[in-house]
Amino acid sequence: MNIDKEEFQRQYLDKVAKLHGKPLEETSDGERYQALSSLIRDYIGQRWLLSRRRQRQGKQVYYLSIEFLLGRLTDMYLINLGLRDTVAAAFFDLGVDLAAILESEEDPGLGNGGLGRLAACYLDSMAAESLPGHGCGLRYRYGFFEQDFVNGRQIEVPDDWLKTGFIYEFRRSDEAVEIRFGGTVTPELNGKLRYRHENYESVLAVPYDVPVVGHLNDTVNTLRLWSAEPHRTDFVCSATNRNDCLKTIEYKNDVEAITSVLYPDDSTRDGRVLRLKQHYFLTSASLQAILADLARRDIPLTRLSDHVAVHINDTHPALAVPELMRLLIDEHGMGWDEAWSLTVATISYTNHTIMPEALETWPVDLFQALLPRIFVIVNEINERFCRELWQRYPGDWDHIRAMAVIADGTIRMAHLAIAGSHSVNGVAQLHTRILKERVMSDFHQFYPDKFNNKTNGVTHRRFLIKANPQLAALLGETVGEQWVQYPCDLLGLLPHAADPAFQDKLAAIRRWHKSKLAAQILDATGVRIDPDSIFDTHVKRIHGYKRQTLNAFHIMHLYNRLKADPGMDLTPRTFIFGGKAAPAYRLAKLTIRFINALADKINRDKTINDKIKVVFLENYNVSLLEKLLPATDVSEQIPTASREACGTGNMKFIMNGSVIIGTLDGGNIEIRNAVGEDNIITFGLTADEVLNIYERGGYNPWDIYCGDERVKTVLDQLVNGFLPGGPDEYRPIFDSFLHHGDHFLVLKDFAAYVDAQKELERRYRDRRHWLSMSVRNIAHSGKFSGDRTFTEYAVDIWRLRPEAPVRCYCSADED
């Protein structure tokens, strides 16, 4: 956008006066933020309108996702509008601290982890690539949750992110649609077979649109978030009829619960019903709006798949398959066969996990009661699918049952998604191979052409340009500003990898961020950390397979060595943790408590000369990650091989020059192939070794406990009073390793991890060598930009050519 500093200052001061009616000097950071965001909203509005007009004719992509972990928007809008430098300079002149203003923005936490952040990255990439790609999600009133620590324990507090309003959303009440739950359906033969749906609960889905601005181009796409509201007509509450009144209130609460929180507790039947309601609410509302838009564009429904691509992000929106069938058949009078071929041609599906507990299924009775018409359709899909299977595998009932959409009283959403879409992709080469060869091998055999790989990518605009502007500037000076549009230009850093002058500049930037982070950590936790120590960061959801415990056990082991030999030559290290545990996942919550206790024990010990410090940062979110990325030397990516489908944190860290210590899993493997094995530290069991252990039914952890003194000491310390909190507090963790089989093979990888950590320290001590590793990581990170991934989706899956020519990326992905 073209606007100079003086003009911006004039417009800003004008906005401050109009909004607040007082001079700038008297406004708070919050008021200054309001004025800035309101001005940005004005700028975007006009561009949005033009972009919509331009896009009207082309094929539109709709990315349906239960999560969009957006992060703060203001700074990203400034970067993408090309205004960041102008605004920074204007505020500097006005004596206003832009960073403080930006900190007063809420961080919209409409997601939990990688899947939600990936969805947000892809929105940014689609707009940057000028692709007409839009997000469809839910507007959770309280997001996921805010994490507080009380005595080291996670407490979940509602995340009231809308309390002061969300300036970047545009409510579109006129485009609200109706969603129906429950009731009865009866077939009616009136020439054609039709279904009458009665006595249902009707809910209004109201869209709130958030603009998604492309980087330095004219594209503004839309993220549409649906909010559940009661129907006004149903809202009767008179003082004379108390029962009606109570019913109305109950109805209103029921409806509002649909978009109240992300992932409601599913340990009860009511909770599970609520989740299914959310899934249907999202898909039905989105598809109704998509078809309405098609009609507005005067495109006949028979051309749906030429003009629309619907992508489902994991199985939460898999009801798109039967819902699109319902709309085409019931609302638009299409026959089954035509509706089915259009549905399959329109929908594509990404699988994000092979973890059995995450492969969604629904009990038939629950599903049928909530979605009676959709159930009839799923049943029909299943019958037809099983007939096809029968033709291919006549008489092989076991095979057919294994692949059916409905079997043993449950509906399998992944099977529905595969049968009902034309493309199924995994998110890293290894993950796709495991899908094809193991988890979905029957389906791969049946539909070999549907399966493909799209290795994840992340937006370098947020995670490098926004998070680390100093590094971004250095990269521009070194390889040319074009790297922002062509991230693979970063390969031009390779000749500088061993150049001491370049290394020193990189080191100075990292040192600056480390000391800033140290000050923030002191402020937030009271723990003083040394900016010259190795910053070793492990941030992600807390989960058994992500193995925060492996990291913690190594820290305990290091501490034990230091206690035994206080003079030990050890490079000082700060271990930083962050991450939320799902509220119902008891062992993950206990892991937080355990690491906090360990941190407490170590940080208080004056005898170890501050050689190790441990901090667990509260309420990990996108904004916190942005602070950690530029200050991290070592990134922990240590899942049990085969369990982490891809991982995306790994990519964000290497962009900032962190070195990974990691297992050969998911995206780590492709990162190793790109950066070369000398520039990453890998260790541990391979995915095939892990899968073979699982096939044999596990292994005996007692062999390791009894055979490795280090492991025995550390495990015993969980239950012998070594940690604050008492000897029984951490027993469930102890038991999970020794009595429940160490499912995630932590003990099995312990020795290899300790060796890898030693190797890491050895390499860190050679400062020049370490910095050259760091440079090589940045140089090869271009391949992991979401722009590369999305160009692949656009060409291979959605059959849509970007308006801009397809860019050339470092190397093609072999399937």
Ligand code: CRA
């Ligand atoms: N938990 C995978 O486990 C992957 C992201 C995004 C996950 C990660 O390895 O990087 O998706 N899977 O593809 C998931 O959410 C439902 O499955 C994740 O975030």
